[in-house]
Amino acid sequence: MGEGLRDARNARGWSQERLVREIGRYGRQHMTEVASPASLHVYVSEWENGKRRISPRYAAILRPLLGLTDQELFGASDSQGIPKADGYADLLTRIDSASSVSLTMVTTFKQQTELFRTMDRQLGAAGLVDQMTGHLTALEETLNFAVLPDARRPVAQALAAAATLGAWQALDAGAIERAWRNYELAKRAAQEAEEPMYLAHAMGEQAYVLCDAGRPDTAVALVREAQRAGGGHISPRLRAWLCATEAEICAKAGLADECRHALDSAANYLPAGPDARDPDMLSIFLNDSHLARWRGNVLAALGDDDAMGSLYAALESLDPTFIRAESGLRCDLAQAHLARGEFDQAQEHLRSARLLASRTGSVRHRRRIDQLRQGL
Template identity: 30%
Template structure:
C-alpha cells in the first residue's frame, strides 16, 4: 500500500503508469535504480523519492532515462518517453533505433561521442530491451566510391590485436577511449567511401574492432554504450556478408543480456547467433555459440536442453582441427568450455560442480589473460561459497591477489561486491577475514572501478 499522502498528486501521468505497472512506490524506485545500475549509474531512490515525483519534483536526467526504460519494459511500450511520465524531455530521451540509418555514419558519431564523452552518449546511456530484441535487418551504407586497399585491412586487424591483448591483460577500462578514437578518426573515413575488392574485408575488419570496443565498454560497466557498439558490429558484418562475425556479435550481446539478468533476451540472442551461422562456420565458433545457448537455456529453466547443448558443445570443440589463435572469432579452447559449463551449472543450481569447472578454467588461463582469470576465479570463489566450501572460497580470492591489483574492470568489481555481500555470515572465519581485508584494500588502492 502507498504511504498516506499529505500533499496532492500533481503528476497524474506518472501516477497512472505506476498503477498500470502494479508497482508500489518502493518497487518503482527499485526498478528505476536497477535499470540505471545496468549502465553503471549508481542511484539510490526510495519510496519517498517517488512520492516527491508525484507531487511535482522532476528527477535528475539519469533517473528520467532509467524510469522511462523501466516503464517501457514493464508495460511493453517501447514508444514511451518522458512526457508520458509527466516530465519534460530535456535530453532528447525519445526512442532511438540503433538498427536503422546509415551504419557507418552511426558508428562515426558513436566513436566521436564516446571519445569526447559528449552528452549525446550520456543522454542515450540506458540499455534498452527493445534494441536487444531487434537483431537487425540489412541497412547498407551508401557513399561515393573510393578504393581502400588490403594494406588498410592489415593495419586495422593488427591494431585490433594489439588493443585486444591490452584488454585481455588489464581489462576494458584500460585504453578503451583510444579504441574509440581509432574507430572514429582512422577507420570510419575508410568505410564511408569504398567500393573496391577490399570492401568486404575492410568492413569485416572494422566490425571486429567495433566488437572489441563493445566488449571493452561492457567490461568497463558502460552497458548502454556497449549495446550500441555491438549493434554497429552486427551491421558492419552484414555489410561484409560475414555471417560468422554477425553470430559473434549477437552471441556477445547474449552474454551481456545474461549478465544483466535479461534471460528471455539472452536466449533469443543466443538462438539468433546460431541462426546466423546456419550450421556453417568453423567448428570452434559453432561450439562457442552452442555453449552460450546452453547457458541461456539453463537460465530459462529448460534443463535438459541445456545439458544436451553442453554435450553438443564438447563434441563440436573436439572436432575443431585448427589452433584457436588462427580464428579471430570463436577463440574457444577447453578452458573456455570449462567456464561455460560452470556458468550453465550455476544457472541449474549445481554450485559444487560449477565451482570445480570454474577453478579448472581459471587454472588453465594463459599469463596474458589476467582479467579473464580474475573474473572466472571470483566466480569460482562464489560457487565454492554457495556450495558451503567457505575456506576454499577465501583461498581462491587470495590466490588472485596479484592479478586483481593490475586490473581495471567493472565486471570484476561487481563480482567482488557480490562475493563480499554473500560471505558476510562467515566473517568470523579467519580465512574469510583475511580475504575480505585484502579485497577491501584492493578496491580502495587499485583501478578496479
C-alpha cells in the same frame, strides 16, 4: 555534466579520495603534471557537481583511468571534432581517399585490432578507450566514403571485428550503452561484408548485455538466433563457442536441461587438440581447457557438485596472460564454494578476483564480486 564521472567512480567502488590518488599516481607514472591532492579533491567535487568543467588535460587522464569516452564523461557529441564533408570537392577528396585503401591498409587495421585484443586480455579495457575509439572512428570513416562493394566489404569485415571487440571492452568497463551501440555497428558491418561468422559472433556476445541487464530469456533467444544466422557457414569452434554461450545463459535463465544439452553440443562441436585460436575467427579462443572452465562456470550456476573439479582443472591450466579470465574463474570458484557452504575458500577466491579485477579495471567483474560477497 559530472554524472558520468560520478557513476564511473561509483561503479568501481572508488571514493573521491581514491580517484584523487589514482589521478596522482597516473600523473607520476606518465610524468604528467597534476594539481596537489588538496586541489584535486576540490576539482573532483566540482566536476561531479557540475561546477567546474573537466579540462582537456584531466579528461586525457580520466578516460584511461575509468575507461570512458569524452561523450560519457561530459556528454559531448560522438561526432565532436570529426570534420564533415562540406561541398563536392571535399566529398570527392574523401571518396578518393577511401577508394585508395588497399588490402595492405585493411591488414593494418586488423593488426591494430589484434594488438588491442592482446592488450585488453592482459591489461584490461579501461586504458584502451582512446585508442579503441580512434580505431573505430577511422574504420567507420573509411567505410562511410568507400563507394563500390569490392572496396567496402574488406573494410566492413575489419570494422565488424573491431566493433565487437570494442563492445566487449565497453561492457567490461560498465559503459552499457556504448557496448550495445558497438554491437549494433558490428552486426551492420558483418551484414555488409556478407560474413555470417562475424554476425553470429556479435549477436552471441550481445546476448550477454541482455543477460547482465536481467533479461536472460531474451538473451537465450538472441544467442539461438545467432546460431541460425550463422547457418552452415560458421566454423566448428565458433559453433562450440555459441553452444557454450547458450549453456551459460540458459543456466542463468533457470533452464537446467537445455543448459546441459547445450554443454554437450559444445563438447561435440569443439575440434580436438590443444589449439585454442580459430583461424577463421581470431577473436575465438576455445579448447578443452577453456571449455572445462566454461563448464565449471555453468555447473556452479546450477549448483552442481561437479563444478568444482572442472573449475580447479581450468585454473591449473589457465594461460597466465588471461588476467580477466582468471578473475572470472575465481568468481566461479567462489560461487561453487558458497553453494557448498565453504565460506573461507569462497572468501579467498573473491579476494584474488578483486585484485585481478582492479588490475584490469573490470566493472563487470567487480559487480559480480559484490553480488557474491552478499552470500558470505
